[in-house]
Amino acid sequence: MSLLLLVLSSVLTALSMPGFLFGFFVWFGLVFLFLALEDKNPLVSALYGFLYFYIFSAINLFWVLPVLVENLPRTFSRFPGWLGFFVFLIMLAIEALPFAAFGLIYSLGRRSTENWPWLDLLFVASAYTLMDYLRGLGEMGFTGGTLADALYREVGVLQLAPLIGSYGLTFLIVLVNRALYMLMKKSSKPIERIAFVVLLIISVSHVVESFLPPPQKGETKLVALQTHVTPKKKYSSSSLELYSEIEKHLEKLSNNLVILPEDTFPTDPTKNPVGEKMLELSNRNNLKILFGAISTNGGAKNSIFLVESSNVRKVYSKVKLFPFVEMLPYEKIFGMFDFLKGLSYLEPGENFLPVSLENYPSLGIQICFESYFSEPSRNLVKNGAEVLVVCTNDGWFDFNTALKQHFSKSVFRAVETRRQIIQVSNAGITGVVDPYGRITKVLPVRSYGSMEIELSPKRGETFYTKYGDLIVWFCLAVILLTLLLPGQRRIRVRRVWG
Template sequence: MIQTFLNITLSALGTTLSMPGYLYGGFVFIALIPLFFALEKKRPFTSAIITFVYFFLFSFINFHYLINTLTTGLPELFGRFGASTGFAVYLLFCVLEALPFLLFGFLYGLWLEKTRLRLFEPLFVGSIYVISDYLRGIGDLGFTGGRLSDALYNFKGLIQILPYTGTLGLVFIIVIVNYESYKLLKKNKQNIVLVLSIVALIFLLNGAIESFLPKSVGDKPVVLAQTNMPQKIKYSYEASEIVKYLQDNFSESHNYLTIFPEGVFPGTDIRNSEIEKSLLDTFKNRTFIIGFPTLETKDAYNSAIIYSKATFLNKYDKVQLFPFVETLPYKTIFDRLEFLKGMYYFSSGELKTFDIPGYGKVGIQICFESFFPYISRKLSEKSEFLVVVTNDGWYNSKIPLIQHFAQAIFRAVETRRNVIQVSNTGISGIVDEYGNYTILPDGTAWRTLYVKSNTQNTFYTKYGDYIVIACLLFIILTGITAKKKSSLFD
């Protein structure tokens, strides 16, 4: 039992250390090996508990930065709950993240040793992991942060598979490499040299592909306006003080398309007000995008508003709302968590692109929407490049900022679209279609960078997560052809 728990913990730590912002992404190719040793000769229900505990521990360690947000940040700003309640919510988050991996462990213990062909084993293990990870990302509680593929955001050669498979295809490959490495070590511990050689070859392949990638050069100038305003200050400022801050810091920037972050005016709909008039007077000669909530007759929206030449052009209303803070999911189950609400409970908007003068069609996403590939896919069908506006001022750690920006890299390569991300106190920059990126140095208020348009759609853009269907069919095939029934318990 102790050895099993040690193996689970080693895998959780190894996976965490491979994530963006931690130690080294290459660890992901060996991180699951201890988990597979923990699963040896375990029956379905025991295996399910093991994989649940693994992903719970991984989530708890990897997303540790949320603890400060839930125990300090949100309570200080909104004062509806205390630190102990915030920590309990964090534990609930980790449980919800780990629940789909009950399925992974259950199916692993049920059918793996009963597969007909040795070739089926790694394919089966990769398939059940992909399905479990996919389930974690759907629905009103869906979240895709912490995918194994996240570890490879800086491996520009390997991620060139994304236009064909998406990140789940990369997850599938990572799991297979881990499983086959486990099988080699199970056969003979001295095979560690062979395992490390396989991983080294993967790194060499990454470097070889990277050396052939073309250099992408943008031709349309865009001003990235990073407001650098801490949460406590932003939420304590009056709207008039914020507009004065924008005038002081950004009025001298170039008259190109200017992109401000999400929620620049965090609690105020400034439309048809003196604040809006003052803002438009300052930036009257340009087109700009800026975030603030918009309040309609019955609904509130987290919006990115587009102005052009001192005139309201259009707005995008966030579609994928952050559970509990921006919307209350599954009210009959979680109605008692309403105290987590931020400024408003928002209504969901609809996906659409915008024709911006001089720049063509543009798709806009807000905050953690960049974690959801389906949004970028749908937007890229009709847009020439993508924009992510966000407010990452909730965190006192660089790790979540890097993990968030990594998503812009994946979305850019998947869709072969340039992605511009503009954050408040996070990372702002431009990613090209091959995953190369340029970011603003810390503390920079604004900088002009260049974006490139593209209208061709990738295979993944057209067909999405087809790999999920393929994995599901393979799991069914494995179950049908299993040698005999398994006992569900040890």
């Protein structure tokens, strides 16, 4: 029965994620995990914690499997599809390892908190949040599947993010789940009580949303161009052939700034005719063009180039590289997985500096995977970015679930920093998020398209931008305090027969 409850918890939590069913599942999905963990010793609890997140990740990240067994092998021909399947299983295990620690800590702290409900709430929420945070650290850090992702459409609740960030929202979600678990244990009508609490949270969120100021319309505009080029076509075509496809769309534009996706060209445009042709078009139509390509000066880098008036120059290089594909993490341990790399391993960029363009607000550009983390957005805003831009190539993914999960991260980065975010993607989602987390425009996915965007620049720093994930230090303090408390003594009474 415990294993069935664990699986139910994994499934419900996964179905709350972007691209699945209903986000409100996240408010009670963990209740069944807590029921499964009842009266389990530390080792069994650790195993249950691991299995919970392993099953959850297998469902939530199912869209990674076709990339590993079909798209990468077909594009680069370095490894067979069956090997990609085993890489997927290993990836899930790595993602789940921190939650084995969650199960262990949960069991160890149970005796110290069983007579202190308020401490139990804080302790369990802290343990889960801390493990989720640790999962995102290091060269293999990944934040997909953070509980807060389920709330990307709950604009009212998102207004807490400028204070506590996405991990603060995860803490809140676990806190509510734990409170509902306690309520279920005591109530004779647990389902009704759970439904009432969830409906109350959703209602309050909608009320808060209704009081937010309306979306602003700025005077400065730019154009986002969704190119829709498959990886197979991109890596089997020359840069000139790719440019000829894009040129007919650029020719329709004039007197504007145009932003194209990451990796528009797989070669350095300053060292082939593409750069010259884009410069000619830029001068002819009075365009400024930002686009992604590989730069090779000072090592191969995933970069964004700017075409304007007299030159083509690199303005930003990706700092946080994607593990295994763009760089090999912990080479001594994972050296055997170098077959997963793209064209070649890349060098990271050096800093998060905004791009300054005449007559435009300062643009903080991120590339692809970087929007999964708060660090790039926070540093770009600290360095003066007034609008944030995410250039990405999501053409590797066959399922729209992947596109929605990536775009949801832009929602959190927008609210955390109170900045408008423009995401420009190859396959989609290309869209706009305002500083309150409202999605104001999107293009249809998997098609060529352009979108005119009115910019809403902002200055200043939110509390979260300045101080980051203080919630993590609070979680660590709660866990240490709880584990150091003496456990409640269980007194056994033995009946003496006279």
